[in-house]
Amino acid sequence: MQLRTAQMKFPSMNVGAGVKERNWKIKNSSETKAPGRKLQLRTTQMKFPSMNVGAEVKERNWNRRKKMRTYLVTGGAGFIGSNYIHYMFGKYGDSIRIINVDLLTYAGNLENLKDVAGRDNYTFVKADICDKEAISKIFAENDIDRVVHFAAESHVDRSIREPEVFVRTNVLGTAVMLNCARAAWELPDGSYRENKKFLHVSTDEVYGSLPEDETAFFYETTPYAPHSPYSASKASSDLLVKSYMDTYHFPANITNCSNNYGPYQFPEKFIPLVINNALQGEKLPVYGDGKNVRDWLYVEDHAKAIDMVQEQGRLFETYNIGGHNEKQNIEIIQIILETLQEMLSDDDPRKALVTKDLISYVEDRKGHDRRYAIAPDKIKKEIGWYPETMFKDGIRRTIQWYFEHEEWMKNVTGGDYQKYYAEMYKN
């Protein structure tokens, strides 16, 4: 029955995966973690013979809740963070607790989390990661086991116009998160409380730009050479995490991932911008010659990788995560236009709008990195993760999601976005 439920929740999951999931639950449940628990329960009943079975179940649930692993997710109302939270509840259900701390900047949206908002094991805290008091209060009031740190300013074009906010959030914010986690987890002898881990979510952009030569890739050993204020601030935050690992033996991992796409992505980013504009018959702005290459990964594959690194990765290590899916920007536009044509029904008035005539070459982005490409060899070899979603499937799923969430798109593209868009694309 349990297996069937798991299979219904994850239709692509085979029986083997169902067994794995059940084994995971058993392995991580409080019963197996605390040997003698059953004995303890029996003893309780002996002490209080009038205690009925309901009370026993209640006590067991209470003990389990007390021991439930608690995640502190930063930036969980953004694109990848919200997908990660959905992924984690889909996988672990009621056996984990998630506290999501997010400032709800223009990029954060609680609508992304409305499906999980009512869960008993989910809490939202509106706070700034640069606010030391607010963050230490969360650590003081909760026994945090895992930090997954997504919160950041994330858009390169915005960083070119307004670099300071990137330094504040990405560098200072990461320093505050590290400091508060260390203060909560470090023991007087310099070791750490058991099984506490911090995962810093970063980007492949810290490695700079690759030549067009298809044999060159980013490895974990590639020297950092960021070009934009965004990637420079992320590189700085990575170095801070590395410094904590080296100086304080702080229990952390860093992941550097390639470009993500999928549901809930804010339409300032290339793929949702192209989908949204095409459906409205608006121009599709292509920077420069359109031949810059990005390595696109479906966001759920990223969420899975983060979880696998935190559970199976070696502490203090960096893991590169990538889609093995390099495409020029102009190819992405062509694929999206073709897929939209296939997916829109003949009587949909938008079908006539979606044509190559919308493509509009515009001035290049300043300092535009030519090519990103990850070699995910290490994560594949050590952890067994690999990108599961083929681009042709991922892009269909993404477009389908945007079809079904017109209201979401309308809400996020109102007001401030219009102003940003008008200023950014004024030529």
Ligand code: NAD
């Ligand atoms: P996003 O911009 O969609 O979301 C960022 C979230 O952080 C938002 O919810 C925002 O409200 C929150 N936030 C911003 N400043 C904050 C602050 N001071 N305090 C608390 N919360 C704050 O970003 P994303 O695309 O989901 O990226 C998440 C992380 O993944 C970032 O660290 C980014 O560098 C990294 N990353 C992104 C990609 C990608 O393709 N999008 C690829 C690799 C790595």
Ligand code: TYD
């Ligand atoms: P983006 O989604 O901003 O991600 P990043 O710059 O972090 O890789 O952009 C992806 C690619 O698409 C990048 O090469 C810039 C390009 N691009 C355009 O050509 N037009 C646009 O309007 C945008 C937003 C991006």
